Amino acid sequence: MNVELKSDWHRRAEALKLPSKAFIDGAYVDALSGETFDCVYPGSGKVIASVAACGPADVDRAVRSARKAFESGAWSRTAPTERKKVLLRFSELLLENREELGLLETLNVGKPITNSTNGDIPSAANCIAWYAEAIDKVYGEVAATSDDMTTLVVREPVGIVAAVVPWNYPLSMAAWKLGPALATGNSVILKPAEQSPFTALRIAQLAIDAGLPAGVLNVLPGLGHVTGKALGLHMDVDCVGFTGSTEVGRYFMQYSGQSNIKRIGLELGGKSPQVVLADCPDLDVAARTVAAGIFSNTGQVCNAGSRLIVEDKIKDKFLEKVLAHANDLKPADPLDPSTKLGSIVSEEQLNRVMSYIEQGLSGGARIIAGGNRVAQETGGFFVEPTVFDGVANNMKIAQEEIFGPVLSAITVRDFDEAMSVANDTIYGLAAGVWTGDLKKAHRAAKAIKAGVVWVNCFDRGSMSVPFGGFKQSGFGRDKSLHAMDKYSDLKAIWINHG
């Protein structure tokens, strides 16, 4: 990134044209009803745009466009090498426009501009490129049947995929769906969260510029219970790739049952444990990682390590080290390139975080760092990194997803208690374990019921590794070749040549 001054980003933000229309059939359009909803910059609390609020009629229009494009074969039946070229170009265009896209992301969600431009946007581009590269390297199967038969097992695109995504990493989460869904030949309707439509809308044009035929990617901004629901209930949407809360995930299961049994992939919430055992090989590294594991992106991360489960022998020493990191991190202007911690996404989310902090206190836990809303004079939604000690695992702050910078420390006596507390949750997205004992590392990795277990690290990821949850954290996987399964159906073809 070109190193820029804080004032430069503010100036660029003021000059930037904010996308506000839906993208249907290759063109930007208003919602048929003419309705809009407001987008607020969480760094200032000010309304910065009014965006098309798509309703069921717009969903119909987008589904018709997506179906027409799918049946035409202009994308769904092109050679994999052609699709690969277009998606690689799409990925390049994301990178070429990363400063603009990064700025749009920060204006929507208040994450630090350096994280948006150096993290979120390149990571989304990398995801698209990864699936572009994969397309012409996946093969079908020939099944072992009989000598007079050739039996092929092939994968076909499901048809129309609705990608309904959250606001915490708007473009990355969209890319996790777009990459595998487009690579396998589907038409996609992307529904960004109402808090964060800008990058989704902007990249629709970039996809066309890269050569994606009109109708293959439509983007519908709108309210969840209107646009999301209409997609979930639509009889001609074949699959929903959803990332969001467990509460809304339940709705999508119901929408599917009430409509056409569309396939559903659910990447939902979490309450991930970070278990630190007394034989942890390096308490400094662990403390730094535990703090980053909960405070990155102001804790608005599905796999945020929000429960610290620590053995009593090292608890005081370890918490002291975590506190040093928490106290060091000050929420600040998201448009300042030196800022490491931005704002909370919205006033509603801020109030939710503050109410959990109050519940922690009234439940008998003790705040040992942070706990306050700060920088109120900016109008923005900023909260200090907060650490609770003396948390019992049955308290609300240990059971419910806060989705904010709040760490709950729970003390345990030994390995077995640590495992049982780690698993005492409805969620099963991810977990971390710190130990110097190889046997304990393996035993913990097996014992913890979660889709990802990190040993002596946390929040590591790669496009080549599947990501997703056990239990009420959902099912189906994003990332890796496994994600392509969600967006394709297996077909068995028996050819009798006897």
Ligand code: NAD
């Ligand atoms: P959310 O569930 O409120 O919204 C997600 C999406 O669903 C948005 O596009 C929203 O408009 C839509 N929606 C909301 N209500 C709907 C309804 N009634 N019908 C249909 N669609 C509806 O989640 P959020 O607040 O945007 O994001 C935070 C949540 O996302 C957290 O629970 C977090 O853990 C989860 N998340 C999970 C992962 C993962 O990979 N497991 C990744 C990121 C975020």
